[in-house]
Amino acid sequence: MRTFDFAPLYRSTVGFDRLFSLLDQAETSAAWPPYDIEKMSDDAYRITMAVAGFAQDEIELTQHDTTLLVTGQKKAQEGERQYLHRGIAGRTFRQTFNLAQHVRVTGASLENGLLTVELKREVPEALKPRRIAIGGTQAAVGQDNGPARNAPVQVEDRSKAA
Numbered sequence: 547m548r549t550f551d552f553a554p555l556y557r558s559t560v561g562f563d564r565l566f567s568l569l570d571q572a573e574t575s576a577a578w579p580p581y582d583i584e585k586m587s588d589d590a591y592r593i594t595m596a597v598a599g600f601a602q603d604e605i606e607l608t609q610h611d612t613t614l615l616v617t618g619q620k621k622a623q624e625g626e627r628q629y630l631h632r633g634i635a636g637r638t639f640r641q642t643f644n645l646a647q648h649v650r651v652t653g654a655s656l657e658n659g660l661l662t663v664e665l666k667r668e669v670p671e672a673l674k675p676r677r678i679a680i681g682g683t684q685a686a687v688g689q690d691n692g693p694a695r696n697a698p699v700q701v702e703d704r705s706k707a708a
Contacts, residue, residue, distance in 0.1 A: 579618075579639055589667040593643065598659035599634045605661060609651050614643040616661070648673075 581595040593614075597605060600618050608615045619638045646667065653664040 578635065578637075579641070581641070591649070591665040591667075593663040593665065595641070595661040595663075596659060597639075597656070597661045599636050600656075600659075600661075602656045605656065607651065607654055607663065609645075612645045612647060612649070614645055614651065614663070614665075616641045616643070616663070 579595050579597050581593055584592045584594070586592055595616065597618055600620065604620055605616065605618045608617075617638075617640045620636045645665065648669050649665050649667045651663060652666045655662050
């Protein structure tokens with residue numbers, strides 16, 4: 547596994563320390579359970595985790611600010627089982643995903659041993675770009691994310707006025 551030294555970048559950048567910490571953390575994160583992260587559209591994402599052997603009530607998802615925490619803990623089984631071979635992992639896991647701002651969980655499902663978490667970026671209207679009129683006396687109120695509308699321009703025909 548490769549390790550990167552971010553020390554030279556710390557000396558020449560300001561305010562990116564959180565980004566470098568996230569990169570350091572990504573290298574050392576647990577590799578179990580395996581998961582995929584898909585980009586479904588510009589503002590929609592999906593995390594799919596292989597959690598074979600876990601029931602719905604043994605998995606917990608928690609989103610706090612920009613962190614999504616997925617934990618799994620097997621419940622004690624009634625009666626003692628005698629395994630000749632145990633290949634399905636049933637160990638406790640804790641997986642943390644760092645989300646971008648304004649990304650929130652919109653749904654989760656567990657089917658055929660796959661936990662699917664749907665995510666969507668929802669930027670508040672107050673933070674979206676807004677169009678400001680130039681030379682107008684009217685104050686820019688709210689958001690104007692529609693296409694630019696130009697007022698019809700009247701052109702004077704000077705060829706007849708001679």
